[in-house]
Amino acid sequence: MIDQILIEQAHQRVAPHIHNTPILTNSHINNLLGAEVFFKCENFQKTGSFKARGAINSVLQLSDEQKKKGVATHSSGNHGQALAWAAKMAGVAAYIVMPENAPKVKVAAVKEYGAEVIFCKSTLEARETTLEKVMTEKGCTFIPPYNFDNTICGQATCATEVFEDLQNLDFLLTPVGGGGLLSGSALSGKYFSPTTKVIGCEPELANDAYASFHSGELQPAKEPITIADGLRTSLGDINFGYIRKHVDDILLCSEEEIMNAQKLIWQRMKIIIEPSSAVPLACLLKHKTHFAKAKIAVIISGGNVDLG
Amino acid sequence: MIDQILIEQAHQRVAPHIHNTPILTNSHINNLLGAEVFFKCENFQKTGSFKARGAINSVLQLSDEQKKKGVATHSSGNHGQALAWAAKMAGVAAYIVMPENAPKVKVAAVKEYGAEVIFCKSTLEARETTLEKVMTEKGCTFIPPYNFDNTICGQATCATEVFEDLQNLDFLLTPVGGGGLLSGSALSGKYFSPTTKVIGCEPELANDAYASFHSGELQPAKEPITIADGLRTSLGDINFGYIRKHVDDILLCSEEEIMNAQKLIWQRMKIIIEPSSAVPLACLLKHKTHFAKAKIAVIISGGNVDLG
CATH class of the missing domain: 3.40.50.1100 (Rossmann fold)
Known part of the structure; x- marks a missing residue:
């Protein structure tokens, strides 16, 4: 609560x-x-967008151990940019799973904040599977967009x-x-x-x-x-x-x-x-x-x- | 000075x-x-636009006699809208000479402030002649856009x-x-x-x-x-x-x-x-x-x- x-x-x-x-x-x-x-x-x-607020609030509450391993999410929208920015602010690595057909301008924005972009097919299933794989490989923490x-x-x-x-x-x-x-x-x-x-x-x-x-x-x-x-x-x-x-x-x-x-x-x-x-x-x-x-x-x- | x-x-x-x-x-x-x-x-x-500043400053300094007869200008741009607005603020009539080919959205904006739009050909000469005519007919005061x-x-x-x-x-x-x-x-x-x-x-x-x-x-x-x-x-x-x-x-x-x-x-x-x-x-x-x-x-x- x-x-x-x-x-x-x-x-x-x-x-x-x-x-x-x-x-x-x-x-x-x-x-x-x-x-x-x-x-x-x-x-x-x-x-x-307002998404910067939730992303920075979440990233700043990670443990030192979590910060070392970075954060991840899947997003074709504002949360991806927000998390990439928040991670940069906190000096933390960020892995953003994006669909192959994501608008170039959004991909460019995420990369500009220094995050690593991992492309996948545009289905929800592909996004979730790819995110799981990244998290297993990197040991990083998922930062959910809203839930x-x-x-x-x-x-x-x-x-x-x-x-x-x-x-x-x-x-x-x-x-x-x-x-x-x-x-x-x-x-x-x-x-x-x-x-x-x-x-x-x-x-x-x-x-x-x-x-x-x-x-x-x-x-x-x-x-x-x-x-x-x-x-x-x-x-x-x-x-x-x-x-x-x-x-x-x-x-x-x-x-x-x-x-x-x-x-x-x-x-x-x-x-x-x-x-x-x-x-x-x-x-x-x-x-x-x-x-x-x-x-x-x-x-x-x-x-x-x-x-x- | x-x-x-x-x-x-x-x-x-x-x-x-x-x-x-x-x-x-x-x-x-x-x-x-x-x-x-x-x-x-x-x-x-x-x-x-900033033109609202000059227009209201000019209109508010008119004599009562001038205010009764209104203001005029020719404009296809921001000064026309600004003068129409300033005149409305001061409770003064406004006559805006606009070229026939002025964008509809600008004509609509001027009219929305309650000014009267007088159309003319799009040459500078036609605009000046039409403005002269309006001023003679109405006895109104020209408010210049910058000079x-x-x-x-x-x-x-x-x-x-x-x-x-x-x-x-x-x-x-x-x-x-x-x-x-x-x-x-x-x-x-x-x-x-x-x-x-x-x-x-x-x-x-x-x-x-x-x-x-x-x-x-x-x-x-x-x-x-x-x-x-x-x-x-x-x-x-x-x-x-x-x-x-x-x-x-x-x-x-x-x-x-x-x-x-x-x-x-x-x-x-x-x-x-x-x-x-x-x-x-x-x-x-x-x-x-x-x-x-x-x-x-x-x-x-x-x-x-x-x-x-």
């Missing part, structure tokens, strides 16, 4: 390494919604910063994929801003968190094909445990609503966000009447898009 | 209406340059904010088109940070400020075709007067260097900037050895690109 002290310790641990990212507002979006929205910009975070308390505590520090800066928030909205950010945010909310309702936002095409939350049973994702590529993963069981207890609602939106919300943020806020980060604003616009006149924080989860 | 008091008064006048925009840094770019660079993000300014002391004082407030936040800057770099931002920044530097060298940055394909600065005589622009569309205008004579006296140097860069610098900022800083705003970074990268280990501020002038 993650208690308040664990989150406070995580915050002290990660703060020297990460950015306390800026919170931006936009009067056009406020007018559209008839509400006051504060965007916590984790697209400006180290490695371009792990140290990762969750790291992600929780983002909402902690939001609650330090903004009082009397009615709502905090985050995207939900594996559930690391949402479960961490809900725990932060419980301890640091108990009157704030924490809401997860998910694409209709990847609605496993929605289905799990409303049925009370963990439901697997069914090959989601949403453009919000960061949210295609299935909810973790540890994450679901926290989400079921501490999250107030999960909302859905369509692909078209995600694209419109992303375009709105690019055009009006002049910031680059990935599709996953547009999901909360898409849900706000869809359920506008529910949020009228409210004071709302939204976590912009990342900005890693291939600008080709 | 613009003295220190005029700039301080302009800052007090505009501050309640504009954003004191954030200053961002990026460790990757610092490493590339071997220097410390601070980006003042006017792409986050009201209307998406005007009230506009220059407004643009100067951006550098004023930079100097409030950052001490001991070795350099301040801005793009230069008509010269409103550069002349204002140089005047701010003279009064608020006299040891900082102020440098203008210009595309090789639109090198009229460079040619004017180095010859000591105002040189007209020769149909510049640079992608930095905000910098195609010719330097104003009033601006040139200040630039000749108070600017330390003007640097040039190629189209390819502008595109590379723009991509670097989009990818690494996750902010949307227009090509003109990439010109200072392009010049820094080109003249890297000259800036080694320096503490440098760069004004990101705007973020209005058609994302179509």
Whole structure:
């Protein structure tokens, strides 16, 4: 169980390494919604997403013995970059298993942080088998992307910063994929801003968190094909445990609503966000009447898009 | 002559209406340059560019009689949007002459602020004739985009904010088109940070400020075709007067260097900037050895690109 002290310790641990990212507002979006929205910009975070928080929090808690042997994960996305960066910060070797068809820009980013990239076929099975093999060979430690308390505590520090800066928030909205950010945010909310309702936002095409939350049973994702590529993963069981207890609602939106919300943020806020980060604003616009006149924080989860 | 008091008064006048925009840094770019660079993000300014400062400073100084009759300008770019916004803030009518082929998104933005758009052919002559006609009909006041002391004082407030936040800057770099931002920044530097060298940055394909600065005589622009569309205008004579006296140097860069610098900022800083705003970074990268280990501020002038 993650208690308040664990989150406070995580915050002290990660703060020297990460950015306390800026919170931006936009009067056009406020007018559209008839509400006051504060965007916590984790697209400006180290490695371009909130994943840097969980990765550094996990790596810094390894034993000296573990540090000598390095860390590993499989990832085609933000967690791979985040772990490569965190390992570099801690002077630890990192092995990142990536599918052969991973975007070149993501492979290059991982390598730039000095991590070793091991390619495999793009199936989940191949990724897991290859990771097992690397771990056996190197004796290194697996750092999970979301289904792990140290990762969750790291992600929780983002909402902690939001609650330090903004009082009397009615709502905090985050995207939900594996559930690391949402479960961490809900725990932060419980301890640091108990009157704030924490809401997860998910694409209709990847609605496993929605289905799990409303049925009370963990439901697997069914090959989601949403453009919000960061949210295609299935909810973790540890994450679901926290989400079921501490999250107030999960909302859905369509692909078209995600694209419109992303375009709105690019055009009006002049910031680059990935599709996953547009999901909360898409849900706000869809359920506008529910949020009228409210004071709302939204976590912009990342900005890693291939600008080709 | 613009003295220190005029700039301080302009800052007090505009501050309640504009954003004191954030200053961002990026460790990757610092490493590339071997220097410390601070980006003042006017792409986050009201209307998406620094032009909001000059426009509101000019509009707020109109007489009551002038306010009753409204303001006008011709613009296919940021000044049109800025003036439409400033007029709305001051409760004044605005008439913006725009070429028929102006991007729809810019026309829509001007209209959204409640200004009246008057279309004309896309030649400079047609724009000036149409503006004259509007002014005669409406009795309204022309607010120039750069060649005007009230506009220059407004643009100067951006550098004023930079100097409030950052001490001991070795350099301040801005793009230069008509010269409103550069002349204002140089005047701010003279009064608020006299040891900082102020440098203008210009595309090789639109090198009229460079040619004017180095010859000591105002040189007209020769149909510049640079992608930095905000910098195609010719330097104003009033601006040139200040630039000749108070600017330390003007640097040039190629189209390819502008595109590379723009991509670097989009990818690494996750902010949307227009090509003109990439010109200072392009010049820094080109003249890297000259800036080694320096503490440098760069004004990101705007973020209005058609994302179509």
